[in-house]
Amino acid sequence: MRVAFVGKGGSGKSTIAALFAHSRILRTESVLAFDADINMHLPALLGIPAPEPTMHLSHAATATAIRSALMATNPRIESLKHFVKSTPPTRTSPRITSTDPTLLLPYLTGTQYLKVGVVGSYEEESIGASCYHNNLAILENILSHIDDRDGWVIADMVAGVDAFSNTLHAQFDILALIVEPTQRSIGVWTQYYALAQSAGVAEYVCVLGNKVRSDEDVALLKQSISDANLLGYIREDPAVRASDRSGSPLQSSALLPENMRLLEDLATRARASRAHETRTERLHALHRTYVAQTYIAERLGDLTHQIEEG
Numbered sequence: 001m002r003v004a005f006v007g008k009g010g011s012g013k014s015t016i017a018a019l020f021a022h023s024r025i026l027r028t029e030s031v032l033a034f035d036a037d038i039n040m041h042l043p044a045l046l047g048i049p050a051p052e053p054t055m056h057l058s059h060a061a062t063a064t065a066i067r068s069a070l071m072a073t074n075p076r077i078e079s080l081k082h083f084v085k086s087t088p089p090t091r092t093s094p095r096i097t098s099t100d101p102t103l104l105l106p107y108l109t110g111t112q113y114l115k116v117g118v119v120g121s122y123e124e125e126s127i128g129a130s131c132y133h134n135n136l137a138i139l140e141n142i143l144s145h146i147d148d149r150d151g152w153v154i155a156d157m158v159a160g161v162d163a164f165s166n167t168l169h170a171q172f173d174i175l176a177l178i179v180e181p182t183q184r185s186i187g188v189w190t191q192y193y194a195l196a197q198s199a200g201v202a203e204y205v206c207v208l209g210n211k212v213r214s215d216e217d218v219a220l221l222k223q224s225i226s227d228a229n230l231l232g233y234i235r236e237d238p239a240v241r242a243s244d245r246s247g248s249p250l251q252s253s254a255l256l257p258e259n260m261r262l263l264e265d266l267a268t269r270a271r272a273s274r275a276h277e278t279r280t281e282r283l284h285a286l287h288r289t290y291v292a293q294t295y296i297a298e299r300l301g302d303l304t305h306q307i308e309e310g
């Protein structure tokens, strides 16, 4: 199962991603988590060391090493430069799993059940000459090669609606949208939902209200968000505040019981998602669209043959 945590900056993406990951490992389920935010908080929130900057997935040498390993047994990729962000795997491509992420292990930190990779921020030489979207390409490549049937894949995403300019919106079973009971946060829901509808993934958007304090907060979320998409609410939680004050890792077991229950509901919703049934088809369509752009075709030729039909 794969869950992406999205929403406005400060809404609680990293907090809830970390709590969800923690709730899974408490049940001895394997978690492979990716911190894809420019502000990298996930390892600290989980109490594990952050990978060194040279181990960040988007670090040039690291990304090259990962792509080289992923394309090793794929006859449809001519060279590294032909490995674009939407390049799909073939039947012979290596797969990364939650319990056996061997190919990524040098770049992950964690414990037996929990492994965390950090996408990483700008590299010095790319400042002014690049943007964060380019850094996310390696995450797209990795997600395309993940087999998640044995555990959980979690991504703490960059704020906003960037996922629709690449394949990321199509890579998950659930897009967990964290929404605070404020007009601005609800504005992000409106924008996100409209884009998700256009992309055909609206049914996978699952809203978690967060930092809810009162009945008025609940009422605002209920009237603003469709029932089918609203999973429930996470109340402002003393345990989260305490961990924020002390800097100690988040513990899902210390949460208010109703908050803990909502994390279980999220796991249930993710298990029930049928996004995987159409994911390959959706990713192939996105690849066709991406490589049809003139600047790609002129530079790399026709890359539609990278899709293995059938």
Ligand SMILES: Nc1ncnc2c1ncn2[C@@H]1O[C@H](COP(=O)(O)OP(=O)(O)O)[C@@H](O)[C@H]1O
Residues within 6 Å of the ligand: 007, 008, 009, 010, 011, 012, 013, 014, 015, 016, 041, 210, 211, 212, 234, 235, 236, 237, 238, 240, 241, 244
């Ligand atoms: N349910 C909650 N109860 C109390 N504080 C919360 C809750 N969720 C998030 N916070 C606090 O809100 C702030 C922003 O959360 P964070 O997860 O860093 O947001 P994001 O990753 O979306 O930018 C942090 O100080 C965090 O501790």
Ligand SMILES: [Mg+2]
Residues within 6 Å of the ligand: 013, 014, 015, 037, 039, 041, 156
């Ligand atoms: Mg964050």
